[in-house]
Amino acid sequence: MASESPACGICDSRHISKPSTAWCFECNEGLCEECKEHHTLNKASKSHGIIPVNEFQKLPVSVLQIAESCKSHGERYQAYCHKHECSCCTKCLIEDHKNCKDITDINDVVCSIKSSNMMLQIENSMREVAENLKRIHKNRAENLLSLKLNRQKIENGIQIARQKINEHFDRLERELLKELQTIENNEKKKISKILATVERKEKEIDELQTSLALIKQHASDLQTFLVSKKIEHALMGTDSLVQSMQDNNELLDVNISLQTENSVKSVNRNILRFGDIVVNTSQGNMSIVRQKVKHAQANVAVVTKCSPDHQYEAIETKEHEKDPCFVITVKPGKDALKFGLNGQYRLCLTPSGFVLEDIDKMISKCYWPYNIVRQYGKSITEKEFAIIVGRKNVLGEGCVTFICSSRDDPDEIIRLLPIIKAKLRSAVKH
Structure with a gap:
């Protein structure tokens, strides 16, 4: 914002230092109280826009830096070129725009700019952008x-x-240890049984050896013979028992070991990662309100008063994905709009009103808000769609009629309008 209070420009030119109490945008200088009074009484300057200097100081620097004179020639802007969408001084018109036909007096363009459709679109766009940012x-x-x-x-x-995983491996470990204990016990029982048999036979052999030694010393020959035969039979039985153990593989060494599953052996090679962290994107629930009219700042449209028989010829009907509209061609005439004659436009249905858009430039040319539309619908001829305006608006008062071709049906507009209004209003709410 402007912070310093500017000096009075008129007094300054007379080498008098006086603080200003007002600011004239036309003269682009401050005015003291005395000069302000003369300024408002002078015929040449009484129509100038003057505001208190404290209000001027509240304006953003970006606004104060906007020049109202041509940067190239230093002259005030006198006209606006709709083709190039730029303001022009008299020299610009001669040098750069001598072949441009769509030229309008700058005063006609800016006279009602603050209440124009362009300003409404900018405000709506700002609200939409702010809401989208939120x-x-x-x-x-x-x-x-x-x-x-x-x-x-x-x-x-x-x-x-x-x-x-831990619980699973703990369970496998418990089961395997239990199996190990069972197998060990079974094998131990088998070996213990053999040991018991061998120990009994060892004891019997020891007793036979003792008996044989005593018999040899003290028994008669007959007794020695009989006992020898008995010992011989006992030895044969023991030998048969040993042979039986060998034949039944009961004398083989028993070892127990672990044969690890291949999947367990290669777990370090097969399981390299616990998992993957994946980033997914989705549309979500957020809805962005799309601006219906692009480049609103360039939408400077000057119109004449619209008469009841002003006509637009509908040449094609299309239903767009987001904004169903009707493509039309403006018929030239004395009452025609002063821009884009014979160009293609479209009538769009929005939650707030009817909008006539330039398809190529994607900007709005005309706007009829619903609160000033008395009536809309089919006209008497049944093949026309009329918008009857009740009070002053951007096109003036009267009735705007769109003549439909045989391919189009006014009932389609009437049917779509409440649906589009409800749908778009619902989208704005959410």
Whole structure:
């Protein structure tokens, strides 16, 4: 904003230093109280726009830096070229725009700019952009929170998966240890049984050896013979028992070992990662309000008063994905619009009113808000669609009629209008 109070420009030119109390935008200088009074009484300057200097100081610097005179020639702007969408001084018109036909007096363009359709579109666009930014801010903040929740959920999932893996391996370990204990016990029983048999036979052999030694010393020959035969039979039985143990593989060494599953052996090679963290994107619930009219700042349209028989010929009917509209061609005539004669336009249905758009430039040319539309619908001829305006608007008072071709049906506009209004209003609310 402008912070310093400007000096009175008129007094300054007389080498008198006086603080200004007002600012004249036409003269682009400050005025003291005395000079302000003369300024408002002078015929040449009484129509100038004057505001208190404290209001002037509240204006943004970006506004104060906007020049109202031509940068190339230093002269005030006198006209506006719709073809090039630029303001022109008299020299610009001669040098750069001598072949341009769509030229309008700058005063006709700016006389009602603050209440024009362009200003309405800019304000609507600003509201839409601000609302979109709020939605984006809220959406991104929610996304940050959801990322934190995602991380916590993934961490919990990893812990649960790890716990399940641990529990699974613990169960396998318990089962394998139980099996190991069972096998060991069975093998020990077999060997213990053989040991018991061998120990009994060893004891019997020891007793026979003792008996044989005593018999040889003290028994008669007959007794020695009989006992020898008995010992011989006992030895044959023991020998048969040993042979039987050999034949039944009961004397083989028994060892137990672990044969690890291949999947377990290669677990380090096969399971290289616990999982993958995947980033997914989705459309989500956020809806962005798209501006219906592009480049509103360039939409400077000057119109004449519209008469009841002003006609537009509908040449094609199309239903667009987002804004069903009707493509039309303006018929030239004394009452025709002063821009884009014979060009193609379209009548768009919006939540706030009817908009006539330039298809190529994607800007609005005319606007009829619903609050000034008395009636819309089929005219008497049944093949026309009329918009009857009740009070002053950007086209003036009267009736604008769109003549439909045989391919088009006014009932389609009447049917679509309440649907589009409800749909777009609902989209704005959400």
